[in-house]
Amino acid sequence: MDESIIIGLVRNIAILLTFSMLYDYFWSRNENKNILYSKLISGVVLGGIGIVLILTPWHFVQGVFFDTRSVMLSIAGLFFGPVPTITAMLISGIYRFYIGGAGAMMGIAVVLTSGSAGLLWRHFRPGWRKTNPGIELAAMGFLVHMVMLGCTIFLPDEVRWQTFENIALPAIIIYPVATVLLGKLMLNQAENWENRKALNISEERWHFALEGAGDGVWDWNPKTNEVFFSKQWKRMLGYEDHEIENKLEEWEKRVFPEDKEMTYEILNRHIRGETPVYISEHRMLCKDGTYKWILDRGKIMSFDYDGKPLRFIGTHTDISERKETQENISKMNEELEQKVFERTNELSTKNNDLERINRLFVGRELRMVELKKQIKTLEEKLEKLM
Numbered sequence: 001m002d003e004s005i006i007i008g009l010v011r012n013i014a015i016l017l018t019f020s021m022l023y024d025y026f027w028s029r030n031e032n033k034n035i036l037y038s039k040l041i042s043g044v045v046l047g048g049i050g051i052v053l054i055l056t057p058w059h060f061v062q063g064v065f066f067d068t069r070s071v072m073l074s075i076a077g078l079f080f081g082p083v084p085t086i087t088a089m090l091i092s093g094i095y096r097f098y099i100g101g102a103g104a105m106m107g108i109a110v111v112l113t114s115g116s117a118g119l120l121w122r123h124f125r126p127g128w129r130k131t132n133p134g135i136e137l138a139a140m141g142f143l144v145h146m147v148m149l150g151c152t153i154f155l156p157d158e159v160r161w162q163t164f165e166n167i168a169l170p171a172i173i174i175y176p177v178a179t180v181l182l183g184k185l186m187l188n189q190a191e192n193w194e195n196r197k198a199l200n201i202s203e204e205r206w207h208f209a210l211e212g213a214g215d216g217v218w219d220w221n222p223k224t225n226e227v228f229f230s231k232q233w234k235r236m237l238g239y240e241d242h243e244i245e246n247k248l249e250e251w252e253k254r255v256f257p258e259d260k261e262m263t264y265e266i267l268n269r270h271i272r273g274e275t276p277v278y279i280s281e282h283r284m285l286c287k288d289g290t291y292k293w294i295l296d297r298g299k300i301m302s303f304d305y306d307g308k309p310l311r312f313i314g315t316h317t318d319i320s321e322r323k324e325t326q327e328n329i330s331k332m333n334e335e336l337e338q339k340v341f342e343r344t345n346e347l348s349t350k351n352n353d354l355e356r357i358n359r360l361f362v363g364r365e366l367r368m369v370e371l372k373k374q375i376k377t378l379e380e381k382l383e384k385l386m
Contacts, residue, residue: 142176
């Protein structure tokens with residue numbers, strides 16, 4: 001294979017990577033991609049990439065050159081659909097006609113057949129992603145470039161066979177492989193974006209669920225000390241969203257000084273892996289200068305390769321009312337215990353008095369009984385004397 005073909009292919013592959021980035025950032029993430037103007041803009045951009053590919057070809061003879069526009073257009077038809085692909089085909093075809101040369105007719109034919117093949121594959125094989133996408137891409141790439149070889153019929157007789165010989169091997173091997181690699185790259189990008197989107201939706205749901213229940217949410221990166229504080233987290237302390245930055249210092253400086261050492265000890269125990277979750281009850285300074293009792297709960301969700309925390313997620317719950325109720329109950333219990341103690345002392349004192357009185361009465365009764373006995377004895381003695 002001619003060295004110029006290799007150099008041309010490398011340049012074209014670099015351009016195709018730009019094409020895949022377009023799909024990732026402009027198309028798969030575009031929520032308005034089904035609107036006509038968005039499709040037309042995509043088509044214009046695709047057509048621009050087609051022109052760039054045409055401008056970086058490898059030559060055989062004057063007016064006959066090749067590039068990877070066939071790969072780009074077939075993949076565009078498969079992934080982007082009719083409007084963007086047809087727009088790109090028109091732009092690329094018109095530009096190829098404008099350049100002219102001996103290979104103009106073949107170039108235009110390759111543009112039309114490549115884009116059409118991608119669109120037809122998309123239409124007649126709608127479930128191609130779910131079966132075996134690698135085989136599907138390889139089969140489409142092989143078909144597209146067999147047709148491209150057939151398009152050499154549009155070349156002048158004197159260069160047709162020489163051109164066929166030069167592009168036969170790339171068309172059979174390199175072009176289909178490039179089609180598979182580009183298609184797989186775009187599939188991975190689409191899958192990654194869908195996963196990120198699903199993750200964002202999932203996080204939005206649990207954020208909504210927690211904040212709907214009145215809990216604030218925090219998401220801390222211990223490596224950078226960046227912390228996401230939810231609106232409810234800030235609102236709980238009386239702040240607007242813009243009044244607290246995403247820094248750990250925002251939390252640190254609001255923890256009640258006397259609670260800080262205890263809170264850090266609980267936090268570090270979880271970071272060291274000594275506890276399954278982090279749970280702390282401490283006071284937090286509010287914007288109005290008062291303090292609120294906060295139930296702070298969290299868990300490390302991921303670690304880096306060195307085993308250090310990478311993501312720490314948790315919630316803030318206002319438990320001031322509960323703490324106030326507990327304090328009131330504790331105060332009432334203390335008051336009740338004090339009253340019980342005082343009443344017990346009072347009863348004990350009265351009981352002692354009663355016992356003392358009782359002893360007096362009992363002693364008196366005993367003396368009376370003894371006195372009666374003595375009187376009776378005297379009476380008996382008097383009767384005997386008389």
